[in-house]
Amino acid sequence: MFKHLKSDLPASIVVFFVALPLCLGIALASGAPLFSGLIAGIVGGIVVGSLSGSHIGVSGPAAGLSAIVLVAITTLGGYQNLLLATVLGGAIQLVFGLLKAGIIGYYFPSSVIKGMLTGIGIIIILKQIPHFFGYDADPEGDWAFFQVDGETTFSEIGRVFNGISPGATLIACTGMAVLILWDAVLSKKGRFFKLVQGPLVAVVLGIVYYLATQDSETWGISKAHLVKVPVPDDFSSFIGQFTFPNFKVIGEPQVWITAFTIALVASLETLLCVEATDKLDPKKRTTPTNRELFAQGAGNIVSGMIGGLPVTQVIVRSSANMQSGGQTKMAAIIHGFLLLISIILIPNILNLIPLSVLAAVLLLVGYKLAKPATFKRMWVLGWKQFIPFIITVLGIVFTDLLIGISLGLGVGIVVILIKSYQNSHFLHLRKEEETGVDVVKMTLAEEVTFINKGAIMKELNRLEPNTFLEIDVRKTQYLDQDIIEILDDFSFRAKDKNINVVIISERGTVENPESYEEFFKREKHYKPVS
Template sequence: MNTVKKLHTKSRAIDITQFQGDFRGGFVSFLVAVPLCLGIALASGAPLFSGIIAGIVGGLVVGLFSRSALSISGPEAGLIVVTLAAIESLGSFPAFLLATCLAGLIQVGLGYLRAGIISNFFPTPVIKGMLAGIGIILIIKQIPHLIGYDADSVEEISLFQPEGFNIISQFRLALEQLNGVAMLIAALSLTILLMWERPVFKTNAFLRNIPAALVVVVLGIAINGLVSVVAPHWALKGNHLVQLPVADSLSGFFGLFTLPDISQWTNPQVYAAAMSIALVASLEALLAIEASDQLDPLKRKTPANAELKAQGIGNLVSGLIGGIPLTSVIVRSSVSINAGARTKRAALVHGALLLVCVITLPTVLNQIPWASLASILLITGYKLTHVRIFKALFNDGIAKFLPFVATVAAILLTDLLTGIGIGMLVALFFILRENYLNAHKTETFQADGRERILIRLGDYVSFLSKASIVQSLTNVPDNAIVEIDSSSSSYIDSDVMSIIQNFKETAHLRNIQLVFLRETVNPKPIPESLLAMRNRHLREIQQLE
């Protein structure tokens, strides 16, 4: 009885600790989400409040339907270009909302078609490279905010813009507009965030339950409030603070929502825009949940097809009530994880706080300095791109390290999707190289005065192995004995079978004796699902003899 009671007490303590971590994660991601939702809506050419709507839907609706434990959804910088282009091509925001609804339906359809399988083809070095690249950009993009330059409030995943704006000119402008109050808030905020990671704070029963981000935000508001009383001309104002739309009445609040223009359903451009939104949002979501799973301390795996359905439902709802497109956002997710989130409750807390605060506390949120939020994002970026990640992949060898570095560099120089594409190409090169080198093993020795060549085929002999096998058979000298051992093969591609058949038919012209070996005991266990396939290919080899 006592044992059962102890287990129950222990389980309850774990639940309480987990809830506290989820609340911290949801709270911190909420703080980060407010200015980013507004900034992304602004950059997309959409009403500011449409970004907040997407953030609320991403937290509550996607959070409810998603089976991801840690991913948090909302408007994301990678969707800015496609959103801006769609609004311009359609000519009205209500027509764009209809396209967003249709994009959601397309995503649900992709989920039922099991298109989420594409997420299984992203190599781990590329995913880690994506996280590290985002981390570096977060760090670099926060530095101007830390010294008081807040003109660029959108954390876009690119250091270089199409119109030529780059991080060098941003730093130059920032240095010309230094702000002592912002620098003081940033310095104190970073000190607190770093101190909260120390064991003395983590083990303290009282302090470990207080989100460091909450302390940072309250401190930033307090310092700026004190400065506004003592020296008003030094106080942070305007774009140095969060800028949330404030409704003067209940009708004014509901006036911030917009309905889709259903009459545009016959416009073919609506469907083209919907397809673009669906494809970009789906790819971003699959990449983000894969990255979130990499950061998950419990190493859980999110069902990709279920996530596509959840994202589709989210975009459908967002479009119906006036929100811009949304997707899973790795920046918000990683902030939440670093703050202690362990379940999807964090996403629900994030969405609920957005909804409650934009209704009841918009003026309070508008007092938060950007320097405080930038400090939170900078620490998140530091954790994403820690030097130990580079060391670990370097120790894993060039086949892991180069795709990782290529992904990081490409993301820094281009954008998120282009960078991942380049990283995938580099990873594919090493995959093909590895397949080429390990398709088979060749051993050469002398017996009875003749050269004997033993070719051991690998486990999975695909068409990618064709070139190396052709080269090995072409290099066989005249009068040799060639033994082909396929006992370890669970699959042999028909192209490879044709190569062996052609070699058999011409071997006698060079006095080459061809022998096929099959061991009764397979040194490598074969899954039952592949046994039938293996036996079929073994029968085909028998027919060659």
């Protein structure tokens, strides 16, 4: 774990600066105490990071769960009741891991996974634009497209030009220039520039700029545009920020419904992020998904017990980790300790960081997830890949993560059904020279199901009288009962149209069988469904 520390330590610093505003923002969007988001980030880094088998995955509070948490706090009658649901949800995730439910993530098409990454990248860009220009009328962490105040993501961006902060914009542009220069040029110039990461330099410049210009009305940055970490007065007030679950309501059905919802959504989001991060990993390592569910379950139990939000593996922090050179899970663990140390020792210094600088960091993360080259590559791969991809992207941007993924998966299934309909059989027409009889050879696919009924019936009904039909099933491994029934029905019409039918199977050739069902039952190889 310590072999790649020289890469993991700088990456953990970047992830820390990315995670800090996200933990606070997601807590705010969830209607929960701000400190609960930091707790979840610490637990996601230290507890989940230690137990997980993921090399570059980073866990913490997720925007995808914020809507569920927001509603549940009201429905369950308080935040402490939600904490109990979080603990129970973690226990349910442990059961999912024991039942080896981690395989579910592998059933999502790669086009949907790529669409998820791209959609999240676009959301990051859109949501950080106001903060980049110092417009703070809307709170950090409002990730929905249609917002509770009647605004949308695009209308909020349009309002930016009515309230641009020159100072915040200047230091954001400076930070962006530092990040690009560091990544493209300086990181290749020497060991120092690899050890000290661009985001750290940008943040330090932001703090220095704020302190130097705080007396300037034009170029200064307002306190509303700074990170807001709770500052305890003493150790007892620090301990007092922790909240504990209310076990008195453990018998309430609504608590268990919420717990199962958290477990299901958190597990699905985690498995999709695992699939995505494994694709991003330059070394193409594979995360053990059942172990990941176990780690996430343990993390949610610990987070819920001490007042934290539910945790999942999250793609924003994971991709920032990978893009910053993280090699092992030590980067995730160290970032958790950095969060813990920072809220204990230096909360006042953290509260000097301009949000516009952090927005510059996140804008580059979003761009790397949603590069224009990705759209071009998916377009070149053809409509079967591009349509599920773009539907997933649009669904995530205009609704939320799970709805977008569901839409993409649904479209992907429709594409599969269409291709299955088209590829059920292959036809070849020839004319016998001696007799002049038209011979139609129908070669059935390896698997023929009820989805293929329409295509096969269409071809059978188009056969002209006096045709010779050869049905080749030598490659067919599965033949649905529905197909056998339409062949039986066709046999009666074939006699009226003087169509001779020959079935070519591995056992030989049979002409005009009396019963196709009896024939295929003898051909046990095809395992027809009754």
